[in-house]
Amino acid sequence: MNNKFFQFLGLTKKAGKLIEGYNQCEEALSHGRGTLIILSEESAVNTKDKFKRLASRNVIPLIEGVSNEILGKCLGRAEINVLCVSDKKMTNKLLSLWNEMNKSVESIENTESIESVESKENNE
Numbered sequence: 001m002n003n004k005f006f007q008f009l010g011l012t013k014k015a016g017k018l019i020e021g022y023n024q025c026e027e028a029l030s031h032g033r034g035t036l037i038i039l040s041e042e043s044a045v046n047t048k049d050k051f052k053r054l055a056s057r058n059v060i061p062l063i064e065g066v067s068n069e070i071l072g073k074c075l076g077r078a079e080i081n082v083l084c085v086s087d088k089k090m091t092n093k094l095l096s097l098w099n100e101m102n103k104s105v106e107s108i109e110n111t112e113s114i115e116s117v118e119s120k121e122n123n124e
Contacts, residue, residue: 005097006074009038009083012094013075017087020075022047025084029054036061036085036094040068043081051082061091063098 012018019028028034029051037055039048041064048064055062072079085091 003101005094005101006070008090008094008097009071010074010076012085012087012090015087015090017085017090018075019084019086020077020080020082022082025051025082026054028084028086029058029060032058033086034058034060034084035088036063036091038062038066038071038083038085039064040071040079040081041065042068042079047082061095063095 009018013020019025019034025034025037029037034054037051037060039051039062043051043064052062054060068079068081071081071083085094
C-alpha cells in the first residue's frame with residue numbers, strides 16, 4: 001500500500017485513534033467521539049443511510065467509495081465496512097490526503113479524456 005491516505009489510516013490505527021466496526025462507530029458517534037466516518041462501497045444501503053444521518057446530525061465529514069478489502073488491508077484485516085476517526089488533527093490530515101488523492105485521479109481522467117478527443121479530431 002503506497003498510497004499516503006491508506007498509510008496514514010494505518011498510522012491512525014496504531015495511534016489508537018481509529019474505531020473499527022458498525023457497533024463501535026455507532027456508539028462513539030452517539031457519545032460525540034467521532035470526527036470522521038469512512039464507509040466502504042460494499043456497505044449495505046441501510047448502513048450507509050444510518051451513518052450519513054449521523055454525519056449530518058453531528059456535522060462530521062464522511063468518506064465513501066473505497067473497497068472494504070482495501071480498507072481492511074491497510075489495517076491488517078481481511079475487510080472492514082465502517083471506520084470512525086476520533087482525533088480532529090488526524091481527521092484533517094486524512095481529509096487533506098483524500099482530497100489530494102482524488103484531485104490527482106480527476107486530473108488523470110481529464111487528461112485521458114482530452115487525449116481521446118484530440119485523437120478523434122486528428123483521425124477526422
